[in-house]
Amino acid sequence: MTGQASASSVYGSSPSLLEQVQGFAQWIAAGRKLTQTRRLTMTDARVLVPLLGTGDRVDPVIGDRRFRTPSSRELVRLNLLFEWSKAAGLTRVVSGRLVPVKKNAKLLADPDALRTVLSESFAKVPADAVVPSQWITSLVLEALPEACAVLRSVLGFAGGTDLEMLQNAVWADLTGRFVLDNLDPGQMTRLHEATDRDVAILVALWAELGMVRHDKGRIHLDKNTPAMPSTTHDSDTSADQLFQLRVVLQDTEPEVWRRLLVPSSIRLDRLHGVLQAALGWTDSHLHLFTLGDTRYGWRDPDFGEGVIPEHTVRLADIATEGTVIGYEYDFGDGWEHTVLIEAVSSPDSAMPHLRCIEGSNACPPEDCGGPWGYHDLRETLANPAAEEHREMLDWLGIDNGSQFDATAFDLNAANRRITADQRRRSTH
CATH class of the missing domain: 3.10.290.30 (MM3350-like)
Incomplete structure (x- = not known):
């Protein structure tokens, strides 16, 4: 165990997550213009941070210097609300604007229904908005659905569990999914600490939603928990469009x-x-x-x-x-x-x-010198008298130039x- 990480330094504690989501979605009103990278503008971010009580620091002062916040993506809690509202279908991006989804507006007045929708959409939120990487990337960031699956499994134990057990279970599972042999002991320790930190953040978020509860030092899966984060979700295999x-x-x-x-x-x-x-x-x-x-x-x-x-x-x-x-x-x-x-x-x-x-023609060989090198390669292969003809054949591992077919394309392959x-x- 590398030390129990606290989520309180990453996410604000008041007002509640549900209240912040409600406030954010209502604030959108008729829509807000986004930046070229589809982010909230910093002008809007400076209004939202105090309005929603996100606890984010905008343009922080360190010593005698003020450091300008370059993007709303750097504001951890606000970015989470922005991404989660989209994943939950409360807002969407249309022509560079963030606009409300009118058919789901009624959810904002129904805390139980909103909690259910937020829980069900958890796995659709970009992982870096759920567990900000900070300075060191964690395994949770790379395998969020798998981490959620482990948490769900361990939280199902009778009598509950504690944060350290959850952190150890996620670490044991995820380290088996990655090749980490190239990390020295110091790097492995930092990776472990970052992974523990992100497990703590997940548990804190689930507690905010009422998906888990704390009782006498134990963490329990709440009996009234709505749909938990999907453990089979893969944003590459399902989509609206x-x-x-x-x-x-x-x-x-x-x-x-x-x-x-x-x-x-x-x-x-x-x-x-x-x-x-x-x-x-x-x-x-x-x-x-x-x-x-x-x-x-x-x-x-x-x-x-x-x-x-x-x-x-x-x-x-x-x-x-x-x-x-x-x-x-x-x-x-x-x-x-x-x-x-x-x-x-x-x-x-x-x-x-x-x-x-559909497609047409073969991919050029790697490291052949770009488009012009590829052109020269084909000319050399087509001319047995060329000075580098034999060298090119050997490089490609073929016996004669006719074996290289620039028009080849296999759709099934x-x-x-x-x-x-x-x-x-x-x-x-």
């Missing part, structure tokens, strides 16, 4: 492209995996998504300034029909793709919601890769 994407690898001849169907709720880190599998890349290099001047990428803080962690953003948060997103893979070779949202439709339950439905990639990412 399907996005049809046309992905084109730029400057290739013949043109390499794929047409995909993906749930609108897919996170960008999962979309990255789909693109890699559908195209035929091997995910051996860094990548970035771009929309205008906004960049989304890997979560490593050393990756670059101004890059929004892609695991915190769903495709529907930034795109709708007609949106064109850039996707660059391997900054050395510079493979640039355009991702066009061609159409938006309702899912057909009879068909898989995530699949490649692409879908098998997509399925394998998503299964791997869901267990790591």
Whole structure:
């Protein structure tokens, strides 16, 4: 045990969560304009923090310096209310505005019904809004549904349990799901502490909703608890809408492209995996998504300034029909793709919601030098007299140039890769 983390330093304690959600949804009124990254503006955030009593610190003063809060996403409790209200269907984003969902407005006047809806939508809230990563990423952030499953199981014990047992159970389960051999003892201790902290946050949130109760030092699953957070939820396999994407690898001849169907709720880190599998890349290099001047990428803080962690953003948060997103893979070779949202439709339950439905031409070999290197490679393979012909054959592991078919594309193979990639990412 690395020490019981307290959630009180992360979330405010008054007013209640239900009151804050009610206040937030009512404050939206006719709608509020969001930023380009689909966040609350800081002008609105400065009003909401004291109005709702979130306890967040805006533009904190440390010593004799004031540090400007760059985004409402940094305001932990307010960001949770923002994301949870969307997940619960109380609000939604339309044309860059956060607007109320009128058919669900009656929930705001019914605390029991609101509590049920918030509980049922818990697993739809982005993990980083539920358990903010702070300086050290925890295993709960990477596997929130699995952590919820462990908590539900242990909380079902007769006589209840305590926070330390819950923390130890989650740690024991999640460490078996990740490869952690590369961590030194100090890193493992910090990871353990961060995971304990996030378990404490989950339990505190469930207690606020009345899903669990504390009695004489024991934590119990409340007998009147509504639907608990789903332990099978995966935002990549269920969604309100399907996005049809046309992905084109730029400057290739013949043109390499794929047409995909993906749930609108897919996170960008999962979309990255789909693109890699559908195209035929091997995910051996860094990548970035771009929309205008906004960049989304890997979560490593050393990756670059101004890059929004892609695991915190769903495709529907930034795109709708007609949106064109850039996707660059391997900054050395510079493979640039355009991702066009061609159409938006309702899912057909009879068909898989995530699949490649069409495409053409083979993915270039990794590390071949980008579009121009790929062009030179094909010319070299087609000319047995070329100086580097034999070297290129050996590099590709083929006997003659005719074995490399730039027009090859196997739809079934692409879908098998997509399925394998998503299964791997869901267990790591």
